[in-house]
Amino acid sequence: MIERLRRASYLLTALLALWLANAGAAAPGQIAAASIPTPADSAVMQTPPPLSATATPSPSGRVVKYSGQILDYGGGFVYFTTGDAFALDAAVKIDDAATGGPTKLTPQTRLYARASFDTGSGAVVELALSTKKLPDEASYDDVKKFAVALSTPFPNPDLVAGEGFNGKPVPVTFLVEVPAKTPFSDQIYLATDASGWSSTAVRMDRVDGLHYRVTRSFASGTRLLYRYTRGSWQSADVDQNGIAMKPRVLVVKNADYRVVRDIVYNWQDEDPFAPDNGSTLPTPFNPVPFNIPPHH
């Protein structure tokens, strides 16, 4: 009886083995598909394996590709300009980003690279190099969890303090009111520290009898010093109390559009008692008994 049971079990085992063998032969494509890396879906990305698994790549891992610029390379890590260090797989493949084939480039500072991350291990399994910027594939948020850091991140009070600027271009319109005695044909300029304080850096357009304007784009967060001139520093703006102006300050905030309204009360070369008679008629009614030669 026992002998029959043993034979039956052998037969059952043989049949099971035969079935398993047939089942494996019937679905070879399924096994091959499982071994091809494919971009991970978001559900998988949200539950990455622990970083401790970096040394043992998982055969079931998927691949995420991220493009960036190399800050440094070595010691089993590649560093990107985001400041992140990513572990390299022991068998990391270095190739050309354009062809996918071999490359003469070696990973180093300033080169651009497309890193392929095995989501199972979090390690970089392929590094495709280029001297030119590569198009984005996965976002930084998709890979930053693979970054290796010894310390536990904690907030930086320097960064949360004060207003944050996103650096987006903000069109800024400067609208300035000039003294009523400003000659109608005169040009008004904006002199800024960003233009080396050239007195004719940005020419403005007349809006009406008293106003000029110009629009320029600045990145938010820009701190601009500026003054108004009539084309030279000898004809720069003067405060209402007759004292030369200190530069005006503009801090460009995050906004879609900004209008800056200023008033110029006096010009430095303006003589309140010089009659506007064309300044050229050499007649005795010129209150200055001799003409002052212009020096600029």
Place this chain on the structure above:
Amino acid sequence: MTDGATRCARAYRRFIAFIFCCWIANIAGARSANADEPPAPLASVAPAAATTTSPAPIASATAPAAANPANVPASPEPSPAAPTGRRLAAFRVDAKRIAFYSNRYVMEADGNVVVTLGDGTRITGKTFFYDLRLNRFVIAGGIRLRAANADLPGAAFAEYFDFDRAYFIPVLARPDRWTFASGDYAHPLFGREQPGDTFFLPDLSGERVFLYSKRALVDPHQSVRFTPASINLGPAFVPFPSYFLTYSPNEYFAQNALPGAFADGPLDFAGGEHALATAHVRYDSVDKIFPALEVHQVSDNHYIVVSANTLTRPLKTYNLEAYDRITPALQFQAFVQETAFGHGFSQPLSATAFASYRLTQALPHSFLQLSDVQYYQSLLARPSTFVIGPSGPVYYYEDPSHDFIPDHPNTVSLSWVGFRHPLGRLPLSFQLRSSFGASDNALTPLQSLGGVNYRKEYYKAVGANLTTKTLTLLADRSGRHRDLYLTGTLDKQRQWFSLPHHVDTTVASASLTKVFDPQVTLLASYSNINTGDFYGAQQSLAYPPAASYYNYYTGQSLQLSPAFRGFGTTRSFNQSLVFTPSQAVAALITMREDRDFPRPLPGTLQLVGDGLGFVNYGFSPYELDLDARFRFTRVLLIDVSRSYFFNFGGFERWAPQFSVQIEK
């Protein structure tokens, strides 16, 4: 008078010499403080004190285990806005190649980069970028940080000078992110969040390199000295021993004391935080190509700018421009110009000078201004050579073209100018002013009347100005702002002279603005200027028929209208069309029509500024101005303008002007 002029000349030269010595002293001081001398050795610099409770110091890279990530230090408060100290004062960069991109104000270094901070801290790496305006640098690739109390390998290091923070990616057993506060490399803040773009390397592809160098000495927010420097002059890079770049936020460095020129190429070659010396290669139609020199000496509240023009031509111009804000309510301004004719720098054959001084005192709701203008027709002592002229001996230097004129005309005035005040609830504002002064010339009379010469004149004046706000005549309710605006101003002034006579000036102007579209604006303005010189019973004596009038500036006598009796009128009608379709394109068309009495005199060819030009007396009856601006790149702007005079005097048609402007 002769002795007085000579004394003035000596005093003036001493003043120039004093300013020059001050500048030299300043340059020397600046250099000794932060210039070419290498930073102090490491051993002589004490480490900065830790600002917070921190983990145990890391002595070197061989003891990374001492860093305990779990032991997160307390966060320090943000550092003061402008920390000082030698570490932040200046730093030096040495590399196989340093490139400076003037359009971006970014410095890039590659190959064996060594950055030496002011306290002796040395960071070596492969690649370096420094943003001059943001005052922060990043160095990356095989970093080694060596300070008095630390020796660490890393992948990248970034220094934010203005915040006194440094960010570091150490390469130890595993990478990490550290932050150094106040230069305390022994106590890093482990794991502290870093700014998102800390280690970004600027993309400079397509940017133009202004110069290449091997060493840069940076004085943050002030200047950089590149040694040596191969400067991009267009067709080729030209080697120079060094190049001094100033990018100070102090606008006084932009003050210009040089006369005008058709073209000017400046080269800063020496300087410091408060001084700058610039060599210029200039061109004008009279002197052609010639060198010039300009020196700035500035602080937050003062500047002195000295220039010497046409150094290689006999006729040289020396200018001095000075400003001092003595107190927030008191300022002094001076402009002194000496023109000398001489071969080389020997004793000149003739020398004249002009000086203008202005002292301004701010008052509550007004200000006072004391002005003094002096002419020195000849600064030199009277020569011994002379010829006998119609009115006696005429002295001259070497040849009669360098004649001796001892005149010293001058004017002093004290003016009071009130603030602009609103006129009740009306859309008007008014401004009052008054002045008194005196003019004097001991030799040549200022004026002659009835056979009497007047060498001294006093005057007093009052004036008032009434200005409207911008009034909306027709408001566009459609929301497209196609409004019609009106502005107007009325200015009235009377000036009494001791002669006696008085001058009345009345200026009335108005402008209409119609906005057709935010991009298209049409302006029309009209102005009427009436000037009357009242001599009473002596009117015909002062303004005889067919009188000629002498222009002191041009030295010309002009024949005005025989009907002119001292009462003139200028009427101008302007029409302008402003078209600004985008920030990159702008166009302006202006048509001007003038009706003047006495009628204007068409241009005569004269020496004006940097060359010969037509000088009109009065305005041409019709003038058309066209101007177009195109921005091709972020910094390149082309401005083309032309003026057309409609057969004024038969001399001119088009007066073209073409300029290429670099705008940042």
